[in-house]
Amino acid sequence: MNRLVLISGCSGGEKSTLLAELAARGHAVVEEPGRRIVKRELEGDGAALPWVDMVAFAHRAIQMAMADHTAAREQAGWTFFDRGLIDAAAALQHLTGEPVLEKLSVAHRYHQRVFLTPPWPEIYTTDPERRHGFDEAVAEYDRLAAIYPMLGYDIVMLPKIAIADRADFILDCLSRETRQP
Template sequence: MDTRRIVITGGPGSGKTALINYLEKEGYPVMHEISRDVILEAQKEGIEQLFLENPILFSEKLLEGRLKQFHEGKNCAAPVLFYDRGMPDVTAYMDFVATHYPENFCETCNEYRYDEIFVLPPWEEIYEQDNERYESFEQAEKIFHFLKSGYENFGYKIHEVPVGTIKDRVEYILNHLKNTP
């Protein structure tokens, strides 16, 4: 049986990481978000906001890391594997900042496919800015729309996860997966 690759995505501060951590605590295999690692690595090199200073380099590092996660997913023996963001997030963010990117970004997104995409909508009550999350809530709302259209442009059907407790959100996702072959 092949492992189903499930992406959890959404704008900054929408609860993705909390949801992924909950799934992991419940025993599901997950691939964690790597953008904070890329940001922290750049900050150690003296680049405060790599995405703002060099969006192409930042995005190349993200795409490379997410492709590596995709390949690592081949070793998963579980029925499902959850990803905190997928490769099309990279192009969606580039579209958000209106920055042209190399064609290989789209080629990679088209070649390496996920099975289901769940997007979390903006949720102002839980939104917080921090050292790595510099976007305003209004920007997070715009990013959400770019993410939805970005995945749809790659031919994915998007499942919008309702706002609610982590347990309710996980239940929504798991029920959908249980009822979809």
């Protein structure tokens, strides 16, 4: 069984906070490639920042997400990803029209269920690593919500509830699946 679980969706939907909760419960987690790239770029020359060169940023995110996927296959138990390869490939395809999604998503499959954080304007904030506005976040969310089913994934929408309850929700969904014959 594929135990590599994507948590994707709208920026500012508390994905990172949710992954911190899952990590605190002993699960392996993989931080969002985009945030790691932005941190490194802000410390360096900044050439691949999303607000400087989004195409270069997307290419780096794809490379990082592929490496993350490969490394996580060795983990025992569930591994939770804050975004991943499909999000990065979707961004590149949206920007350039380059048909990368299907090719990359076939070679690097995640668990069948993808958990999406819906747009949540009441909690949305920007920060030094997330400079885009809420409207841009919703547009990205809409693209992802359409892309995942086209690639054969089942979407599970995360309810707008407390982080601990969201973690319980995800773990319950996955445990019910493993109990079925």
